[in-house]
Amino acid sequence: MDVVSPELNSLLPDEIMDTEDIEDVPHSQPGTTAVHSEPTLATSTTTTKTTDSVTGTSIILNKVASQASEAAKSAGNPPQVIKQDGQKLLVTAIGKSGQPIVLQLPHTGSKPGISQTAGDTKSQAPQFKVVTIGGRSDLKPVVGNQVTTLQTQQLKTVQIAKKTPASSAAPIKFIITKTVNSKGISAQTSMPPVITGRVLTQSSPVMPPRTITLSEPHNTNLQSIPGKKIAISPLKTPSKVTVVSVASPTSGASQKSVALPVNVALGQQILTVQQSTSVSPVKVATSQSTTQNIKPVAVGGVGGSQFKTIIPLATQPNVQQIQVPGSRFHYVRLVTATTASSTGQPSGPSTSSIQTAKPMVVSTAAVRMSVPVVPAQTMKQVAPKPLTSGPQVVTTTQTQQRLIMPATPLPQIQPNFTNLPPGTVLTPAPGGGNVGYAVVPAQYVTQVSELSLSAETTSRPRKPCNCTKSQCLKLYCDCFANGEFCNNCNCNNCFNNLEHETERLKAIKTCLDRNPEAFKPKIGKGKEGESDRRHSKGCNCKRSGCLKNYCECYEAKIMCSSICKCIGCKNFEESPERKTLMHLADAAEVRVQQQTAAKTKLSSQISDLLMRTTPVISSGSGRLPYTFVTKEVLEATCECLLEQAKKAEQTHQPQVEAERMILEEFGHCLMRIISSAGKAKSDCASINC
DNA sequence: GAGTTTGAAACT
DNA sequence: CAGTTTCAAACTC
Numbered sequence: 001m002d003v004v005s006p007e008l009n010s011l012l013p014d015e016i017m018d019t020e021d022i023e024d025v026p027h028s029q030p031g032t033t034a035v036h037s038e039p040t041l042a043t044s045t046t047t048t049k050t051t052d053s054v055t056g057t058s059i060i061l062n063k064v065a066s067q068a069s070e071a072a073k074s075a076g077n078p079p080q081v082i083k084q085d086g087q088k089l090l091v092t093a094i095g096k097s098g099q100p101i102v103l104q105l106p107h108t109g110s111k112p113g114i115s116q117t118a119g120d121t122k123s124q125a126p127q128f129k130v131v132t133i134g135g136r137s138d139l140k141p142v143v144g145n146q147v148t149t150l151q152t153q154q155l156k157t158v159q160i161a162k163k164t165p166a167s168s169a170a171p172i173k174f175i176i177t178k179t180v181n182s183k184g185i186s187a188q189t190s191m192p193p194v195i196t197g198r199v200l201t202q203s204s205p206v207m208p209p210r211t212i213t214l215s216e217p218h219n220t221n222l223q224s225i226p227g228k229k230i231a232i233s234p235l236k237t238p239s240k241v242t243v244v245s246v247a248s249p250t251s252g253a254s255q256k257s258v259a260l261p262v263n264v265a266l267g268q269q270i271l272t273v274q275q276s277t278s279v280s281p282v283k284v285a286t287s288q289s290t291t292q293n294i295k296p297v298a299v300g301g302v303g304g305s306q307f308k309t310i311i312p313l314a315t316q317p318n319v320q321q322i323q324v325p326g327s328r329f330h331y332v333r334l335v336t337a338t339t340a341s342s343t344g345q346p347s348g349p350s351t352s353s354i355q356t357a358k359p360m361v362v363s364t365a366a367v368r369m370s371v372p373v374v375p376a377q378t379m380k381q382v383a384p385k386p387l388t389s390g391p392q393v394v395t396t397t398q399t400q401q402r403l404i405m406p407a408t409p410l411p412q413i414q415p416n417f418t419n420l421p422p423g424t425v426l427t428p429a430p431g432g433g434n435v436g437y438a439v440v441p442a443q444y445v446t447q448v449s450e451l452s453l454s455a456e457t458t459s460r461p462r463k464p465c466n467c468t469k470s471q472c473l474k475l476y477c478d479c480f481a482n483g484e485f486c487n488n489c490n491c492n493n494c495f496n497n498l499e500h501e502t503e504r505l506k507a508i509k510t511c512l513d514r515n516p517e518a519f520k521p522k523i524g525k526g527k528e529g530e531s532d533r534r535h536s537k538g539c540n541c542k543r544s545g546c547l548k549n550y551c552e553c554y555e556a557k558i559m560c561s562s563i564c565k566c567i568g569c570k571n572f573e574e575s576p577e578r579k580t581l582m583h584l585a586d587a588a589e590v591r592v593q594q595q596t597a598a599k600t601k602l603s604s605q606i607s608d609l610l611m612r613t614t615p616v617i618s619s620g621s622g623r624l625p626y627t628f629v630t631k632e633v634l635e636a637t638c639e640c641l642l643e644q645a646k647k648a649e650q651t652h653q654p655q656v657e658a659e660r661m662i663l664e665e666f667g668h669c670l671m672r673i674i675s676s677a678g679k680a681k682s683d684c685a686s687i688n689c
Numbered sequence: 690g691a692g693t694t695t696g697a698a699a700c701t
Numbered sequence: 702c703a704g705t706t707t708c709a710a711a712c713t714c
Contacts (some may be wrong), residue, residue, distance in 0.1 A: 163709090186706080229707080465710090466709065466710080467708080467709065468708085469707080469708065469709090470698095470708065470709080474698070474699075474707095474708080475698055475699085476697080476698060476699085476707080476708050476709055476710090477695080477709080478709085478710085481698095483696045511698095513700095514698090514699080537697095539696080539697090540696065541695080541696065542695085542696075543694080543696085544694090544695065544696080544711095545694065548694095548695080548711070548712075549695095549702095549710080549711055549712085550694080550696055550697090550710080550711060550712085551695090551696080552696085554696075555711095646705095685692075
């Protein structure tokens, strides 16, 4: 288990962050299986590394976690003493005020369907990998710098690979996110914590630690997430998994573990992270429960139900990328850093105003389904904002906002999380604490991050829709079909926005009822061995020959496949029509490029010539060069160009060549004009000056 | 820019 | 599942 606090991350020498160095960490302290948030650690300003000789994993305690633990202790809760018992936990400071979050690997010893090697169940096998933690600013012991202003931060992901010593187990990779303050301020007030872990346990000073478990479905293939790897991705790389948790191979998991089912919700089916309230504060439950589509009512229970959306961030939001086991879909968990209430109090045990005992989705639909708006520049600049009961948006001081919705149709999604529409919020189960889960494709975070990294880079262009009758709530609407809100569209009576979130949710559900794959990409990879993309359903063209954009295959620049039901298809590899079209398209493209190049060159030449004549202007000894372009000169030039055009036409030159000839002639004309002007000025100078 | 064509989505 | 209608984008003039 590795825990590195944001500030420590920033202070950590590169050697620590380096993979090789981590691998070389000596395996001292045999038998160390737990991380204790001891008071000494809480005040420590140095990184404490504990190495598990058995698992070979190093532990880095961070101050934040320790402090959080201490805070919890002071609040009456026992410190986060985490016993290993085959599982390793991570105490972090993610989440609310004073709520260290414990990340725990799920107990997989008895879990079926988990792709693990037999060796995973052995005690030697590394069992836990945790990544980073973001702590609250007010929790942080600022080291040497009390600056608490929100700063634009950059996530720096450091990957630490750890190999298990001569074990059958796969090498462990630790990815530690490192917060980099772009403004050079050492004290970080917040950081977008990148959390990994199938099991998220959080504790609160006022509430018993709770375990939030995101468990992979039984039938989930975890091969993509080897139990001993944490796949991390820099935010710049959408294709990579941002943060992934690890499976706990330990068979000897705590007997006190409690299964925590994860329920997926869509629309009215709320993905609920259910927590067990009966678990003792320090007993972290693991879960391999089956994800189910359960209506919130069914799982809401009574008392302590806290369906919440994290979107209304009371304070500095933390963005956590979550890799849902078995899903290729990247999710982001936005976590409020504090337990701020609606009164705007920065911290405290008070519950949020949006908390409700009613597990009704509709009542909070406006904020539950989507993460509608995100600061265009960066999530890290999100300003603290009191919770409101209205549409919950993350607002910033920036006026520009960006929708957080799937930019592209959802990729193939594994069971349980299949059909999760973009922006779905994973809400904690009743009593599950004050955080919610905004399920957002990581690519959005990537976008946001990239925006933050590149400042005001251009946003991703998207064609505005022109819907008039569908209210943009049907798949006719590209925005809706792509899971995006309409933005700068030309649509009429649009309901694809925050103001009509309820209707929108309903429409999403309707679409999914009709077609569970409605929001999945149509263009996917073909069968095994088929490297080319292909339309998932195939087109059904009849008159376009599949050579117009009416055809979805052609539009996607892919060939029609055997699953297409098109008539008179000409969109296949050997199609002469298609080849002709391609050639024409290529020629057109070349032509455009040539024209652009010619214009650029001509412009450059003109500018250059004008610059050369500047001294004449400054000297005041002659006329400005362009004054030589008289009407007569213009006419003569045009005649020359026309003549050139006629010449090209008579010789049946292709258009490209004709244009070239004309432009060339134009250049010659300009040269002659300038030359004549210079000559005239010289003559004038010799006569009058 | 208006009108037409087209095929996916929606509906029956 | 098939036929029909609706719809918005693509296309043409």
